[in-house]
Amino acid sequence: MFGDLDLIEITDKLLLTLAGSGPFDRGYRYFMDGRVATFTSSERRTAATVSGTRMYRVELRHSESQLDGGCDCPASEGIDFCKHCVATALKLRDVQSSGTSGETRTDNAILENYLVQQDAKTLTAHLLDVLPRDPLLRERLRQQAEFAVGVTSAKRLKQAITKVTRPGNIVEHVKVVAYFRRLEATLQGISSIADRVPADVLLETALHGMQRLNRALEQIDDSGGYRDNAQYDLRTLHIQALTAIGWSPKQRAEHLLEVTLEDQWDQFSGVPHDYADALGAAGLGAFYAAVERRLDQLPSVKRTAKSENKWPHRRLIHYLMKRAEQQQDWDAMIALEKRTATTDIDFTRIASLCLRKTDPAGAAEWLTKADAIDPNNKCLRMADWAVVHAQRGEWEAAVASQEAVFKQKADYDTYRRLMEYATQAGQAAAVREASVAYLQKGNPKGWWSDENHAYTLALIFHDEHNWLALKETAVNRIKSPKRLLDAARWLADPAPGEAIHVYEQSVNAFIAEKKKRSYQTAARVLIESRPSFNAVSASAFDDCVVRLRSEHCRKPSFIAVLDAKVPFPAKRP
Incomplete structure (x- = not known):
């Protein structure tokens, strides 16, 4: 599964x-x-x-x-x-x-044994009782009943799909869900008889369903992704038909490529691997050969070509790139990228591939080309330049390039890479000191940027087991309740005395969001923090609860959640 x-x-x-x-x-x-x-x-x-x-x-x-x-x-x-x-x-x-659990298997066996003993009239009565409460099952059985008594021609199957894919602007969530539930029920009805349908009829039906669904998606707000199950059912029918149809591997491959290139709604995003069994080894080879022929037939990409002019090439290259990446054939991937490379972004992508095959000279060549086209944004390529220098063993140059990246991003992963280079260059202490000073300085661009700096700094102090500095950074510079909770958890075991301050601030930050769910989360965090408070003193947790009740007494919704989760502390003598 x-x-x-x-x-x-x-x-x-x-x-x-x-x-x-x-x-x-x-x-x-x-x-x-x-x-x-x-x-x-x-x-x-x-x-x-x-x-x-x-x-x-x-x-x-x-x-x-x-x-x-x-x-x-x-x-x-x-x-x-x-x-x-x-x-x-x-x-x-x-x-x-x-x-499938043993209990479920036992339950199913009991139920199956019971149903086998019932006569048709009793089973029919059971179904008729259940169906009004399960419209999806009702629709599926209705479709199966119609197909069972009728001729399963392509026309009849296509009409069933057309009936539930009427065009129209649908944006309300309930209506969108109902639309796709009806379509799924119809497709499941077709799936139940698919083994009895001639392969050519099933193929025509699946393609019709895909076309109808694509047309419907032009007018339906499916931001919730409810089409996924219908797309899966249609793709399954298409695979089943393509597997059974009496075509040569080449015919299967060319058909699949044709319908894939016509698709605009990701019906075939898993091609060709979803179709590996239907195509077979010979069919997969024929598919890639067909892609290569199509690509060779396209005119060369001009140096001034815009993105939309590259789309026919990029779409075909995508399939060949997936195969080359699976085989870790970096040379093939680089050759494919070169076919449409005209911009600094394209050149940078090729440089990254050169680095993956440990070819710093090739990477430097393509990065130099990218810098020449877009000299104002050399900073965007500094991370790649740092890797080039590292692969050459030029550690001081690698540090310089990575420092530029760190000052842009100020994230923890960039810092770790910087320290790896600095260690190789014998500059670890100096680079660490400079990096921490940079993060402690704050970021004037805005509170969120400054918080990113603070979070990275907290991670550094965590690595260094500097618990007091971690606590001070969290309580003074971090506002996000989730990030505060991260910091509190880092401190909980090694430094509960520091952790309790961060836990309490995290609880207050969740409460400040003023949502029912955030109140519930605040209560759960408070309960989680109890062992840290208890490690400090027997009364510390109760004192914290009293403070929270006092500070947020004007938030009855939170107090109600707190009453349910954390009883009011008993008075101490």
Whole structure:
């Protein structure tokens, strides 16, 4: 289900942060009650329907480091992480941990055994009772029923898609969700009979669906990405048809390239790798050969060409670049980039490839060309120049170039690279002192720029175990509640006495956002900080709670959250 992707660990703490305690508790009950009715998951997305006052559709997006999502219920409106999202995330965690848990397998076996024993009339009655509460299932079964009794001609299948993809301006979230749910139901109905449909008919149907969807997207506000499941279903039908159709590898490859180049809405963003099984090894080779032929047929790019004039070349080069990068064929990648290189940005990109193959001479040549075209922005290429000098062993020059980059960005990664070069040049102490002095000076460009400087400085003090300086930097110069929380966590174990000041400031910063969710986060941070306060004194935590209640007594919403999470301290004798 999840391929080779490592998903973020879905913990109760993460879900509490996303949803808050109330939605988390209700979502947990929904999950335990088995209200997650349907559930499908891919590497990046999970879709589910959850039974509430009606059936709600949930979309989760997940990666190695992030989980978010939305629901079509009134509480979420496709944006907020509601109780239905929590229930779905808990289901995803259950699947993550054990594929399909033993308990689920047992439940399914019991249910299957029960259903097998029922007669057709009883099963029909069960379905008719459920269907009004699950419009997606109802639509899918209706489509399957129509296809079962009718002739599965291309015309009939295309009409079914056309019926649910009528053009029109749709911007309201609920209507957008409903639009794509109807389309998904139709496509799932077609998918259920796809094995019985001739390959040429299925191919024509899939292409028709893609064209209809592309046309619809010109008028629909799908900023929430609800088209993804429909695109996935259409692509699956297209792959199935292309696999089964009686074409030669060359015909398959040329067809795929043709429809890909006509696409404007990323229906084929995974080409050719999504189609590897359909194409086979011979087909993949034919695909790349077709791309190379198309590229060779295009006129050479003129030195004065604008970006839009390069687009036909860049689109074809994209496929060849992906193959070359997989093979780590830097020479091939450089040769491809040269075909459209006319600007300083193009030249810089080639220089970066030269550095990846450890060719500092080649990189210097292309960076020099870029500097000649755009002498006013040499600073943008200083990081690459620093690597050129480092690969040549010119450490003092590398330090000088990287220092220029550091004064532009003032970020931690740039500082670490600078210190690597400085160590090689024997200048580590002097460069560290100069860098810290630069960050301590502050940034007059604005509070956010100054805070970036302060955050980098805090990270440096963390590396150096300078806990007092870290605390002073955080409380005096950092305003972001999340960055303050980072600093507090760095201090919690080694220096709880310093950590409590930063924790309290982080709590106050969350409260200052004046949102229900930020109040909940503030309470959770306060609870998290208790061990640090307790390490200082038995009364420190209670004293902090009293201060917060006094300072924010005019914020009843926060006080209500605090009452629920942190009881009022008992009076001490």
